[in-house]
Amino acid sequence: MTTHANPFPGGIHPAYHKDLTRGCETVSMPVPKILVIPMSQHLGAPAKVLVKKGDLVKAGQMIAEPGGFISAAVHASSSGKVTAIGPVELPNGSMGEAVTIETDGAHEWEKMEPIQNPFAADPKVLVERVKAAGIVGMGGATFPTHVKLTPPADSPVDWVMLNGAECEPYLTADHRVMLERADRIALGVKLIRHIMGVSKVSIGIEGNKADAIEVLKKAAGDLAEVVELPVKYPQGSEKQLIFAITGRRVPPKKLPSAVGVTVFNVATVVAIADAVIDGMPLVERVVTVTGSGVNKPGNFRVPVGTRVMDLMEFAGGYGDDAEQMILGGPMMGRAAASDNVPIIKGVGGVLVLTAADMKNTDFGVCIRCGRCLRACPNAQNPMLLGQLIEKGLFSRIDEEKLREIVLDDCFECGSCTFVCPNRRPLVQFFQMAKGYYRSQQKRKG
Amino acid sequence: MSILIPILVLTGVGVVAGLALAFFSRVFYVPEDPRVDQLEEALPGANCGACGFAGCRDYAKGLVARNGDVPPCPVGGQSTAEKVAAILGIAVSDVEEKVALVRCAGTRDRAAARGSMVGVRDCAAAALLGGPKSCRFGCMGLGDCGTVCPTKAITVYGGGVAVVDPALCIGCGLCVSKCPIDCIEMVPKGRRVHVLCNSRDPALVTRAACKVGCIACNLCTKKDPSFVVASNVAAFTGTTCDPEFCFACPNDVIVHTDRYEVLAFIESEEARTDYEAEKNEFKEKEKAARAAARPAREPKNAGGQP
Amino acid sequence: MELLLLAINAMLIGNLILSKFLGICPFLGVSRRLSTALGMSMAVLFVMVLASTVTWTLFYTLLRPLHLEYLRTILFILVIASLVQLVEMVMQKLSPALYEALGIYLPLITTNCAILGVAIDSIDKGYDFLHMIVYAFFGAVGFALALLLFAGIRERLETADMPKSFQGAASSLIVAGILSLAFMGFSGLVPG
């Protein structure tokens, strides 16, 4: 099978720092005393709470059902008593409703029935199971997986892609999942082939994870081809990944299904297999704890809803000079104001940086050096757009159609900001502009 | 004789050009309503865009096109509305003049901070990160509203809360649309009583975030039905009330502008001390009244007046 | 070849705006947006060619035979003013958006000295009909070129943190000055 990969335009080569945790085997974290399980861990409508304050819940019990078509169920990660239901701070800095559980330490399970002989089962049953297990994309976008498994009839999918690129610096959670659970990934691939009726499955892995490529080649056999991807950020972004493996270009503002492709994160595939074979809902995930501000970097299997402070206590605590805590990777992750926030389904890493590692955020004017233009994976114009947004010249943006051409398609990978010699916060400008247009739309409609 | 030739030439060319123009003005006639110009004259000319149109001329065209069926010019107020109605020949509708009010008194010493932020220079950016305060509804104090204000009526003072100077505010509402957390409200110009809190969080969350947050305790609504509580925050809907009613608020969120300017209420230590003193006095009085009322078995003290 | 040289001369070396300093009013007035600058350029191109043709014809058929050369300025102004009125009407009918955008500057083409300048210049230089057309056309193209370049620069300067005192006309004039400096490089390119 071919392992040829197309390099996408732009991109950057940050320092990866993956050696910190690359070799750390995943350690299961014991269930903490308090679990804070938000209802909005996915893209789409928040889940609807099914329990009341004072209820006793079991591990794996569904505590909230999907709140709409694009939504996902939420389960208790351990057994215990519901002590509060109310708004808490979420990893993205906003407030959202969450169920707080005081665990009893017994960790009593209430799993779903495993599906016997799944390859003979109706794909619809399997999709129902994925929905019931509350599985969402675990690469960070947290799109409900059951929606992805059932593409609309007018855009059929002929090629499924597993995303093992893990192009974010520092993070190794997916890498460890691929090494440690290769058989489950193979099983998951088989299930997806059965559910979606596709024959072409590719697993894209960046070349800096040679051992994972080896292991998966062995495990996947004929089920999927393993493609070694060039090491370049943002290789793990859907559109770039699809181009690298298939050569197909997803048109601006279109979903991958427009070119007949669907992408799953490797950890998501494991969760699918777990849900079908073991009847286990998505209640835990692998999280990389790393960075210069932690005492002991490592990979941990963490119950969903664990507060970062509890995880850090188990993982060995902060270094003396920890200054910034980022949930996710350093390129697209969010800096949290406090560690009293829960780990949710889409958080793959806790990165703690010291003041020395932190980027100086004093920014200057654009000197038009054009580095951002060369770094942008979408071949767009961060430079001009950033200047216009900074000056509030939204009429110019409309006039030159920059919003349609540039802004709508920017997925905030941060490459432009990474290379800007005057450290202009371009991603921030784009987020602001997106917010501005959202509020404009709200006012109109 | 020789003078006649140039005169004739000039006249001839002039007549030809005039006739040609007259002909073409028929061919390319575009009707335009003269009222647009009159209306533009009558409007304030601030071109602030608060009406939703791109400038005053655009608004005038809109007025003509829809024969006055557009929201009134918020800046011009009653007098402009009358002029517009006169030009259009329609009845005057009453225009309520409004001023902006920042519904927050959570200065730095009263509202809990939330981490420290670097690289953030304005509200729109800070809002993306969750804001600098634990309260996600409170004024972030980075002054975006002040920068859009055409009359420079909004200033962020030392406490880190924006305050509107009602004397300067022309009621255009640009700050309201600019504020990313909807902390600014347009209130009727004559309103004397304001609830300076915007937190729609439940009481527990609000109390943890800010000392001067509205916890929706409903004590004010018991004093005067003009106070209403909706989505966890109180609001005053009337024009004025007994200044002493404001003291009923346990968290000092309500200001009566007959007693204290909003600015002083938020920023001035002196005013705060005065306020505390008055409030204590009020409480004493109320206690005494209650004690006096108890033997008489009156079920309720009507309004806290002695 | 000679016509080519004339064209280059009219367009670059003797650029109306940047080396003859004619037509500065629309140059500063309607150069804030590329789109309006383009519209203005087209209007000027049209009026300039038409006005030159008409005035040239009038001059050689009416004034010269009657020995009324001294009337040319006042007559030309009359003709140009009428033509501008015509263009204004046409534009209001056919492209109201551009009409709005050009605003006061459209009637001001009347007093655009570039038009009168070209008309008188082609008489002064004794051009025949063909040369006059080429001169007027490429003069207008040169006007358009300068206007478009200038509009591009001004759009860019919108994002600049200019000191207050230099915003607007001040910086525009400096840009125009530097542009004019650069156009000096063409001097001597074509003799005459």
Place this chain on the structure above:
Amino acid sequence: MEPRTFTVAFAPHVHDGSSATRIMWTVFLTLLPAAAVSVYAFGLDALRVLALTTALSVGMEALALVMMKRDPRACLDGSAALTGFLLGLTLPAGISNGILVVGAFVAIIVAKQVFGGLGHNPFNPALTSRVFLLIAFPKQLTTWPVPRGLQDIQEFMGLAVTRTNDAVTSATPLAAIKEHAQRAMPNIQLNDLFFGVHTPGSIGEISALALLVGAAFLLYKRIITWHIPAATLLTVAVFGALTHLVNPARYADPFFHLFAGGLFIGAFFMATDFVTAPVWPMGKIIYGVGIGLLTMLIRLWGGYPEGISFAILLMNAVTPLLDRYTVPTPFGSRAAPKKTGGES
């Protein structure tokens, strides 16, 4: 464990460590070889001019920043020094100090700070100033001292010197060609043009070799891209070759045009100035071709012997248009999707 709070900032939280200041000073350093050659060739006069323009420019920048109530420390960000240095490199060595003050004023105040300083100037400040000086002081700007080797420095150090050449000034090769057409050619050696120690000219332009060394470093560091210099040089070479083929007696050969005058410093260091050059590859190529064409136009038929400064300035004016009309198509919109299911 108690909850603790952290500093919040925007993603991405890491940076490649580049800085505008470092870029500016790197460009400055890459100009040193050329400066060294000219100090060797023109002696202390060259040093004086370079030091003065650089210092004056930084001074003017500081003054402007103070007047605009901005942080005056920003004058050390390298951009003003670079502008001053580049200006010095485009001037003849024997120029008087008064003119240098005017030059620095035009470059920093008129061409740069008026527009808001770094990043906003539509025209290259050094070139604007040079062109201004050329038009304002034509005599002084075209009085070219003949390189005297190390005499000056030897003299300065008290070594014995025998003055062999007292003719102080001479025409530049380009001016000679302009005046005498091909008859001047035998006196001009390509070698000299390339190494530059014997040809008259402005301080920075005499040695193509030294400029190439610096430019190679800039290209290697990816501070500049190949588009603009390549397009410019190629255009000049092709244009030169064509005219030479048509009339070898009148027009010099392309190598002469490549190595003579300020083409190298212009193409590599002036035209590539970020602030005033287009940003997109296609725009850069058009821009480079335009510079090449205009340079040759002025050199061959214009009133001035050298046209590169005018050419770059003129193309600077075109930059905004090029930026706007040469935007590449965004990723994904070029090729129609291979599968057309669900496409409208």
